[in-house]
Amino acid sequence: MEAQEEYSNSIRTYKLRGARITHSQEAAIERHWQRFGVEIGDEAIDLHTLFPELKHVVLEIGTGMGEATAEMAAADPTIGIVALEIHRPGIGSLLWRIDQAEVENVRIIHDDVMLVLPEKILDGSIDEIRIYFPDPWPKLRHHKRRLLQGDFLNLLAKKLRTGGLLHIATDWQPYADWIAERLDQVPEFSGGVVPRPANRTFTRFEKQGLDKEHQVTDFHYFKK
Numbered sequence: 001m002e003a004q005e006e007y008s009n010s011i012r013t014y015k016l017r018g019a020r021i022t023h024s025q026e027a028a029i030e031r032h033w034q035r036f037g038v039e040i041g042d043e044a045i046d047l048h049t050l051f052p053e054l055k056h057v058v059l060e061i062g063t064g065m066g067e068a069t070a071e072m073a074a075a076d077p078t079i080g081i082v083a084l085e086i087h088r089p090g091i092g093s094l095l096w097r098i099d100q101a102e103v104e105n106v107r108i109i110h111d112d113v114m115l116v117l118p119e120k121i122l123d124g125s126i127d128e129i130r131i132y133f134p135d136p137w138p139k140l141r142h143h144k145r146r147l148l149q150g151d152f153l154n155l156l157a158k159k160l161r162t163g164g165l166l167h168i169a170t171d172w173q174p175y176a177d178w179i180a181e182r183l184d185q186v187p188e189f190s191g192g193v194v195p196r197p198a199n200r201t202f203t204r205f206e207k208q209g210l211d212k213e214h215q216v217t218d219f220h221y222f223k224k
C-alpha cells in the first residue's frame, strides 16, 4: 500500500524525544532568548523586519543543535538567519553557540513549522529557505511524516520571493529521490541537484550520515 501523502497540520514531522535538557542549554535560554527569540503573534511578519540592516534573509527549518546555523551566520554577517526549530534543547544549544561566537545575525522561532509557515510569515518575503538533513522517516508507514511533500512544497514556493532559493540537503538516498520527484512537479520551482555548495558547513546529522558512508545530495530550487 502506498503511504498517505496528503500534507496535514496534524501529522508530526519531528521525532518525539525526551524533555531532557542540559543545564547550559537551559541557562542559555534564560539568558539569551529575550535578545534572539521571536515571539509569534497574530499577525504575519516579514522576516526582514528582524534585520533592518540586512538585505538577504534566510529561513532555516529544523536547525537541530544549531552547529551549522551558528557557523554559517558567523561566516557571513551580510545575511540574517531565522532558525526555526521545535526541539527545546536545540534552541538552548543554538543560543549558547551564537553567544559564544558573538554572532548577531540570527533570530530564533521555537515552534512547529507546520503551524508557523502557513499564516505567520508573509508570502513572497523570504530570500532563501534552508532545510538541511530533514528527518528521513525511512519506514514506509512513516513516509507521511516526511516534511518535504504535498502542500508543504507549494507553501515553500509561496513564501519565497521571485528568484528566491530553496536549498535542501539529505544523506538518505531514497529521500533524495523522493524530493527530486516531488519538487520537479511544483511548477513554481526550477532546479535540481547541485554540487555541495561551498558555503554550507557540516551539520551534526551530516557527519553521522558520512560516518555510515551515506552519500549527501544538495538541491537548489529557484522560485520562478
Ligand SMILES: C[S@@+](CC[C@H](N)C(=O)[O-])C[C@H]1O[C@@H](n2cnc3c(N)ncnc32)[C@H](O)[C@@H]1O
Pocket: 013, 014, 015, 061, 062, 063, 064, 065, 084, 085, 086, 087, 090, 111, 112, 113, 114, 131, 132, 133, 134, 135, 136, 147, 203, 204, 205, 206
Ligand atoms: C534530522 S534533524 C537535522 C538537524 C540539523 N539540520 C542538522 O543537519 O544537524 C531534523 C530537525 O528538524 C526538526 N524538525 C522536524 N520537523 C519540524 C517541524 N515540523 N517544525 C520545526 N522543526 C522540525 C527536528 O526537531 C530536528 O531537530
